[in-house]
Amino acid sequence: MAAFTVHTSAATSLYSPAGTAILLRSRSRAYPTTTTIRVSCSKTVVIGVAADSGCGKSTFMRRLTSVLGGGAESPRGGNPNSNTLVSDTATVICLDDYHSLDRAGRKAKGVTALDPRAHDFDLMYEQVRAIKEGRAVEKPVYNHVTGRLDPPELITPPEILVIKGLHPMYDERVRDLLDLSIYLDISNEVKFKWKVQRDMAERGHSLENIRASIEARKPDFDAYIEPQKQYADAVIEVLPTQLIPGPGDDEGKVLRVKLIMKEGVEHFAPVYLFDEGSTVNWIPCGRKLSCSYPGIRFAYGFGTYFGHEVSVVEMDGQFDKLDELIYVETHLSNLSTKFYGEVAQQMLKHADFPGSSNGTGLFQTIVGLKIRDLYEQIVARR
């Protein structure tokens, strides 16, 4: 870890595009200089979560904060449009808050929100580093309703900081601050089905418009977002099912989800099925466990992902009974649970969350447990 230094010049030069001065909160205010250095240096574990779908209180973040204990809410007495979630141990910040171009600015310059030119990576780096080093910061707030930057909000160093958004692994300096990086990879096919479901049914958009809006985003997405996959320690990949033959499940409800885990990451032991380092296909539904159509299939194996050794656990299909979930949990290893059935308990607790019956919910919950484990290992080592 870098020595604890505050570059005042850097701090004072950080301005939001709207002209609001964003200062790194002076350490002398919150923490006496001498103790700050020893106690809080590297105290905050930083997790990066890259996803296409913008920020907001996503399901994954709610699952994660639930695993970490305690409910998550917006900062008290703050901006009602804050994108931040605060729980007892974790703070989730949305990287949209580091927009250097607001909606009008992006429109004027013909730049999408996916484009790095719309983001202030210098400020992102400085503030994430400051939090990791134990200093509070005044973070900008991007208002998704107005499309403009609101006055900043105070972020004090939590035990776990999650930076979630489009570019957590884009900037090398920010990337180097991450203790674990996660990429949520929704395949184009599923993304399209989901968008059709939401935008056509709920918002009355036409199929052509939906397709056009996805196509319009694609070049920037491919150029700036997707390449971050190569830096991810864990990828949750969401694909159409292979259990239903033919042209596929039209509503995209039955999903095949992969959890791709990089090998050799400190404090992060990949989950496995039955026999670590081998290749396994498993249909748990059978004599002891009955499942409704189209059933459940698991796969486990290893390979390379962008040149890195990885282990992969895959689930196709969905749970329709509690039995199935517990049965599956029993046969997975390295889950980082603290008691028998913790995965099932977490998923039942949030049975109303999207994906609770399939691999998205399962693997999000498991990644949450792995993050808790990683945090506890880092703390224990100190």
Place this chain on the structure above:
Amino acid sequence: MAAFTVHTSAATSLYSPAGTAILLRSRSRAYPTTTTIRVSCSKTVVIGVAADSGCGKSTFMRRLTSVLGGGAESPRGGNPNSNTLVSDTATVICLDDYHSLDRAGRKAKGVTALDPRAHDFDLMYEQVRAIKEGRAVEKPVYNHVTGRLDPPELITPPEILVIKGLHPMYDERVRDLLDLSIYLDISNEVKFKWKVQRDMAERGHSLENIRASIEARKPDFDAYIEPQKQYADAVIEVLPTQLIPGPGDDEGKVLRVKLIMKEGVEHFAPVYLFDEGSTVNWIPCGRKLSCSYPGIRFAYGFGTYFGHEVSVVEMDGQFDKLDELIYVETHLSNLSTKFYGEVAQQMLKHADFPGSSNGTGLFQTIVGLKIRDLYEQIVARR
């Protein structure tokens, strides 16, 4: 079990086709009447092994007697052409000894050795029943060299009697005496490859002759031998590999072997892989275990076989290192071993036996262990 009775009339009416009187050995000679009834009733566990390849000291029998402890040999001081194998606990008799038509007789009547008309099932039943009930018998001896019946040999009731040959499950009365029945099922493709290998290379037969001799046997085989599969508690099915793409491994050296185990058989708990009652595909070769081409693949599942519920464990490929064998053994359950690594130890002990590097050796060894277990459970229950 039937009450202990000796039908003297039946005993004295049993004659070999060659005219030699074959008497059920009088119980008063070997065992006093009163104790015989209580001590030896159902003492002998009877195992039937059906296989096409004739009798002789087959590999499976040598593996079985090895598992049961002690070497197997022909009866001491007896006919050097005896087909019987005697070990400390088990006696293996060859059902060819119950030929009612000798070679000349079969030729004269135009009947193959596969045809039930060439066998004396009444005598087979009487003698197997007598042994099972604790009485010694004078069993005929079919001389494979001369093709005729030699003078009978004395068979005293062993702890385990294995009746091996073409028709152990053909006759309902004999079938009902079996505590476990096994069918060795070599697929036509593999049978042909093996025959080509042996008869062409070693005996100079032509490919056409080999094919013709297989074809000639097929109708009787299909009519009288194969239907016994439906009565088998365990089937070892030998098939060509699926690991090598294309027209296949020409020498038939790489094999895919299935162990099909009937459910609900008393004292016989089917072997399983990882998760009982589910469906699993497993390639053990990977990060922890390296294998040479074409690798090893296991499958486990369940289904029906001639209308019976069965579990199936399949191995495709071959072991080329001790590591692999022990690794695989560790991951199979319900093996009925008495100590860690017993399967591997048995296979290593007989590394020179055919099939020691593939599923035939593995599953023969496992079936041997299951037979030992079944015997011990039956003894323990008494």
